[in-house]
Amino acid sequence: MKRMTRYTLILLCMMSAHCAFAQLPADLSDLEKSGLQTLAQNPDLVNDAAAKALAVIKQKNPPVYNFIRDLNVKFKTFQANNLPPGLGFSYQYNNSWTNNTKTGDHIFSQSFNLNFDGNVAFKKVYNPVNFLESKFVYSGVFIWGGSAKKNTPAEIIQLHKADNALFDANDAKNAAERAKALDEGAKFVTLSNQYFAGLSGNVAYESNQDFSKTQFVPGLLLNLGIKPWKKDGALRWFNLPDYPFALLRWLSGTDANFELSRASFPSALMGLDYVLPGQDSLRKAATGALDPFTRVRFEGAFKTKAAVVLDQVIWFSADYRWYHQLAASQALINAHIDHFNYFTCNLSSSNGFFVSYSYGQLPFDKQKDSVYGLGFKYDFGNWNK
């Protein structure tokens, strides 16, 4: 208990490190100020301490640990424009209840989801992504295809042999044997192309981090996806964003041939939201009122393997979001709050290294920002000590 209390106190001290670049108490020594500034600019250190604290909580109180772990809190540094770096954290919580009905080669899935998602800077002026979202979603999804051929018992035995040969080859770093095992296994796992169409109704509560701007957002969402699983099928050639990465994989020797990924086909969603603004001083200043409005939105996402370097896979992830208010007044157009664009992309490896770039403005952001990021991620749900 004493150890847990100590870790919690250390964590709280670190969380208050935002004062290192806000208003430092006058009676702090230079050493103390320097220490606080170091903490504020090193989210890894905070994540590490938080991981240790959670490891203790895991032993003492598993339900509390599970909730904190599922909240996916990550400490990170924010930096926008010419402002100094600021410490903060992001959180993401998802929970869902699902019912799936399978008929032939298609599935109808119904689900109820609860999501919390946001970024909080300890000093809000440093937050370039000042947007919190709490959402309840009902969705009905149709999935066609993705069916696998049914194997005979003899074929299943051959498939298991191919699996073991694959991992033997990987242990021996034998590329020729690996290719042979993959070809052998592919004979017994043949899939058809898969198509996905989902329609969902959601109720969201959006705000900035101090809740000075809030809005209630019911909406409809159409979600589309394709997976060209069929080997040598023509559909994979329509994976247009993957062309430069297929070339990079080929030139870097990651892939033996110029080959487009079957798994990385982009996903998209289109939404129609009816927004009931709660508090939004910018909107109120522009129009003199906080009338409900209808908004359309679009999101496109893409993730693919860029290369393998020193046995580490480097993934490229990108996401574009667009929000547009229908029939916006001239006052809103002049104030540039009738539409928002936001693009973010990153290169990341499984050892935690990442480089990221974001540009644009989400609802509630005051201005368009270019934000670069470079660092290591550490998830404190997996501290094993």
Add this chain to the structure above:
Amino acid sequence: MAWERTSVMCVTLGATLIRLDQIDAATTFAAIGPMKMQDLQFYNTAASSDINAASALQLATTIDNILTNSYGDTYQAGYDTNKAIAAVTAVMSAADKTVENLSDTIVSTYVPGP
């Protein structure tokens, strides 16, 4: 339960994830177990939860198809297609869950085929 080379379901899951381009083909068996969902191809940390939930469901459906048809697996008592896909989707929707966590769910959901 654990991520072990002697477990048929673990080997099946590792090979299936490689075949579905979720993991680099040269990855060793031992390295696959600790990988998180966000380290797999389907999980895009830059995207919204709507996109990731859809991707998880899509992949869980494909994995169910491969396990039951290609490998001849059946469902454990108390499970059917609905519950199996829901259980697998729930693990895959969480960025921090590992492939070992996923294999634990698969082992408690499916019975290995011949």
